[in-house]
Amino acid sequence: RQLPLPVRTGGSSAMIGSTGYGGSSSSRAMGLGICAAGLSMGGGRGAGGLVSGGVPMIGYGGGAGGGYFGGVSPGIMASPAFTAGRAITSAGMSGVVGTLGPAGGMVPSLVSRDEVKNILGTLNQRLASYVDKVRQLTIENETLEEELKNLTGDLWNFELSVRMQLETDIGNMKRDLEAANDMRVDLESKFKFLTEELTFQKKTQMEELNTLKQQFGRLGPAQTSVIEVDNVKSVNLTDALNVMREEYQQVVTKNVQEAETYCKMQTTEQIAVLDNEINTLEKELQPLNVEYQRLLTTYQTLGDRLTDLQNRESIDLEIEGNQVDLQRQLVTYQQLLDVKTALDAEIATYKKLLEGQELMYVICGVFRSQEP
Structure with a gap:
């Protein structure tokens, strides 16, 4: 089904048809939209959201910086059925921003580059402290084992x-x-x-x-007589x-x-x-x-x-499991970044095509105005 894609350029807006798909027009519509605050040849980055048909949309936006399209913020929009978005950031891209706004209006960015840098710095610090803590616990475990x-x-x-x-x-x-x-x-x-x-x-x-x-x-008897005879001397x-x-x-x-x-x-x-x-x-x-x-x-x-050392060993095993899970999440995160990069490139290509069509409309209008 054809869904309208609103584009704002230089303070004016125009509805350009683009190919989309989805279920009902109210709750499950998915579309591809481009919201630009104005064309510029600078190297800036921005973030934008889509509001289609008066229904607020949640946008996964990413800056398309470089030598051109600075200030142009392409994004892939989800319908209201998707009520939450995940923030995906990198050093060369602006964050994913969830925005709400009126129909046909510009949606400002909710996360700046400084905030993204702060978030990344905080995450790096937490990861570094976590690694230091694991290393310290490993050293303490070895020391305690040697002491034991x-x-x-x-x-x-x-x-x-x-x-x-x-x-x-x-x-x-x-x-x-x-x-x-x-x-x-x-x-x-x-x-x-x-x-x-x-x-x-x-x-x-x-x-x-x-x-x-x-x-x-x-x-x-014999001695008696003797004794009697010599009684004095016996x-x-x-x-x-x-x-x-x-x-x-x-x-x-x-x-x-x-x-x-x-x-x-x-x-x-x-x-x-x-x-x-x-x-x-x-x-x-x-x-x-x-x-x-x-x-x-x-x-x-x-x-x-x-017993305490055995408990610590179980904690070390749990830490190793958490490290494996962290590596898996980092791999998933990198895959999502690759997908986002590919989508940004595709959106930039669509942007070029749309600008070429707009330029052709202008040229056709000039030619028609010059006809007698």
């Missing part, structure tokens, strides 16, 4: 040395305990041997005493034997008591030595327990830091 590796190695070496020291101390304690047990067994054996020897001595002495008593009983054998027995009993009792005292003293000394060694080992074990608790706390802290 060093701490893990130091912790492993320290645990190994502590384990070896504890194993050595435990081995020494076991040897000391075995030596104490051997000494106790030896002392018990000696005590048992002395007790058996004492019992044997008692038994032997009792047998000898009984033998002497028997011999004294057989010799009793010694009572029974009293002597009793004295000897008491002395021997005292000696035996003394030996038993000394043996028991010696055994008890040796046992007490060994127990005291073992108690001192146990107390010393317990005192040495206390700082080791404290160090073990500290190492356990350090291990838990390192585990938490490892």
Whole structure:
């Protein structure tokens, strides 16, 4: 269907037919329009919009700067069905501008080149800060990984040395305990041997005493007469034997008591030595327990830091995904810029054709006015 294309040149407007397509004339019409504020041979750029049939249109405009058509702003217009436009900018083109205006009127630009430069500068700064942040996070991640590796190695070496020291101390304690047990067994054996020897001595002495008593009983009558004869110079054998027995009993009792005292003293000394060694080992074990608790706390802290590093790694993966998405968007952006450039070139060609037709109309009018 033929759609009118309004063109404003030098303050005047004219309706030029152009080929278009669309659905209904009210909501889905799509057309190609050109809105110019005046022809100029300068190198300026502009932005324009289209108002067709009294219905405001949203324009995707772009400057067609160069050696000519400065001040001419071609654009591809969308119907009111498309209620939003995307801004596509580049260093050599003016921004896409959405404009609203009355029918047949000029639509001013909403985004200037300075604003476009500011927007691009802001985007570049944000991209640079984003890249710097990613680089900084990468460096921090590497530093933390190296620190974790060093701490893990130091912790492993320290645990190994502590384990070896504890194993050595435990081995020494076991040897000391075995030596104490051997000494106790030896002392018990000696005590048992002395007790058996004492019992044997008692038994032997009792047998000898009984033998002497028997011999004294057989010799009793004969000796009695002798004793009675020489009563003054004789010694009572029974009293002597009793004295000897008491002395021997005292000696035996003394030996038993000394043996028991010696055994008890040796046992007490060994127990005291073992108690001192146990107390010393317990005192040495206390700082080791404290160090073990500290190492356990350090291990838990390192585990938490490892979890944090894993979380940061997931963040780094997300950042890489965002970078890939950003590259994809940049590629899409470049493709859209290429499409816009091609459309600008096509619109410039249509502009030339329209200007040529207008010039032909003027020449034809001059020729007709000169005819008689």
